[in-house]
Amino acid sequence: MADRFLALDWGTTNMRAYVADRSGQVLERRDFPLGVAGFAPGEAAQRFATEVRPAMQAEALPALLCGMIGSTLGWQAVPYADCPATFPGLAGALHRVEAEGPPVWIVPGLRTQRPDGGPDVMRGEETQIFGWAMADAARQRGTHLVCHPGTHAKWARVVDNGIDQFVTAMTGELFALLRTHSALKVAGAVPSDAAFEQGLVAAGDGGALASRLFTARSRVVGGAMDPRDAESYLSGLLIGAEVAATPGLLGISKGADIAVIGDPTLCEYYRRAMAWHGYRASLFDGEAAVLAGLAAFYRECHPC
Amino acid sequence: MADRFLALDWGTTNMRAYVADRSGQVLERRDFPLGVAGFAPGEAAQRFATEVRPAMQAEALPALLCGMIGSTLGWQAVPYADCPATFPGLAGALHRVEAEGPPVWIVPGLRTQRPDGGPDVMRGEETQIFGWAMADAARQRGTHLVCHPGTHAKWARVVDNGIDQFVTAMTGELFALLRTHSALKVAGAVPSDAAFEQGLVAAGDGGALASRLFTARSRVVGGAMDPRDAESYLSGLLIGAEVAATPGLLGISKGADIAVIGDPTLCEYYRRAMAWHGYRASLFDGEAAVLAGLAAFYRECHPC
Incomplete structure (x- = not known):
């Protein structure tokens, strides 16, 4: 062997x-x-x-x-x-x-x-x-919520060492499409923690996403946001909307622990969104x- | 003169x-x-x-x-x-x-x-x-809800012959991006009323959109939908989510009348989504x- x-x-x-x-x-x-x-x-x-x-x-x-x-x-x-x-x-x-x-x-x-x-x-x-x-x-007993961010983010409910149910959120792909191909595209983006947090706020409860997304443009053309901040704002808005809406789909209540597995940099953005929404996140390296x-x-x- | x-x-x-x-x-x-x-x-x-x-x-x-x-x-x-x-x-x-x-x-x-x-x-x-x-x-008195579908759909609350407040939903642009550039892209789409209505159902209350969108793919690869139906389903899902969520943003309650102004074919899709959500729509030619x-x-x- x-x-x-x-x-x-x-x-x-x-x-x-x-x-x-x-x-x-x-x-x-x-x-x-x-x-x-x-x-x-x-x-x-x-x-x-x-x-x-x-x-x-x-x-x-x-x-x-x-x-x-x-x-x-x-x-x-x-x-x-x-x-x-x-x-x-x-x-x-x-x-x-x-x-x-x-x-x-x-x-x-x-x-x-x-x-x-x-x-x-x-x-x-x-x-x-x-x-x-x-x-x-301890992860092989009881109920756990696992989030795997990415192009197609996966959220899984793990029960007694089994994957019980899961949903996908295409947040990463939407971000890539919108920053590359859409009217939200802006040149010269500069990463901004403050703009990311404004995006978290703008995501609200995660509803009306197609409408809230447009604010990444209307804030710029309406004179309320520096164009260089729009990409971080969009990231916060999309991740915030995902974190606001997805645990509920799986019947997980607010304040639960979430294990976040994946690319450490991306996981850290999710951790911030989860903290903002009252979840406790622990990060694990995907590799x-x-x-x-x-x-x-x-x-x-x-x-x- | x-x-x-x-x-x-x-x-x-x-x-x-x-x-x-x-x-x-x-x-x-x-x-x-x-x-x-x-x-x-x-x-x-x-x-x-x-x-x-x-x-x-x-x-x-x-x-x-x-x-x-x-x-x-x-x-x-x-x-x-x-x-x-x-x-x-x-x-x-x-x-x-x-x-x-x-x-x-x-x-x-x-x-x-x-x-x-x-x-x-x-x-x-x-x-x-x-x-x-x-x-x-009669349209110059009282409160009216007007929807203008399109790449960037506009929803306006018209009060006493003034545009009081409005929001944009980038539904049309999301549809174009997703059917052209995303993992949801499928060849050989055939328009289907039944698939459009399944999309309306799948949109639910309009929340968790980034997650619900993925069902346009997972239903196909999971064997629950003919790939040729995916585009009509996606259209129903996006328009349904917009109609479910947007009037509430403007403080308009369910069952209200909505004036839908724009391209007649597109307006007819909105009318169906509005009827499904309990709104009475009247269509007006945008030109x-x-x-x-x-x-x-x-x-x-x-x-x-």
């Missing part, structure tokens, strides 16, 4: 590879500009074999992959596991794909029924959430979480 | 010109691909003189312009008039610009204080709203309204 494995966090625009031992200790780490968004059919498997394995000197290691690599854009479409999904249940549902050499598994994404109707989906964040939970036995999750899945399928 | 004038509805991406008599009767009508978004400094005045006047055979006519032509992008920045703004007040604030030949006036845009804080602004819609009000004495408004301003500065 190998005591090392190849761990890949393989997303839409980027891929990060690790050689790790079964405790999750990193022996080798490397970023590849191989997001699944650009792949032709069959390309993921081929580049994995001809580029990734050799570059990581991992020809002999089993591999565990998570993220959008399990979508139609990636290696192959791995069916979603349905919520509530427990850690052992998901470990038992790892999907082995056809590949030459040592085995390659993909972690299935999750599908849930949203409290406001219709399905919601994630691919990759489930591994980080389980990695976060694995690091402390450490994905590695802990993949190592835990590896141990589950390779018991000592 | 001239009994005909040149009326221009001059916006960001397009310009429409009319020769009209003082009653607003159209003698000549023409579209010009001369949106102010593409102008170099000084270009608006120059093209007005060398292209628009000759093409309309209007070298001898006074001209009345409304819309973004009065912004920094246009002919010149005409200061906003502040709300509450009455029709006679705005007629008295028409801004005469320097030009060879007969006089040229630009209708000032409006600035308001939003009920949720900060300024809001409009340029052009004020002319349509006054045009709508001029057509019926007729802008012409009525410009004619009324013209009569005000050129009394018989």
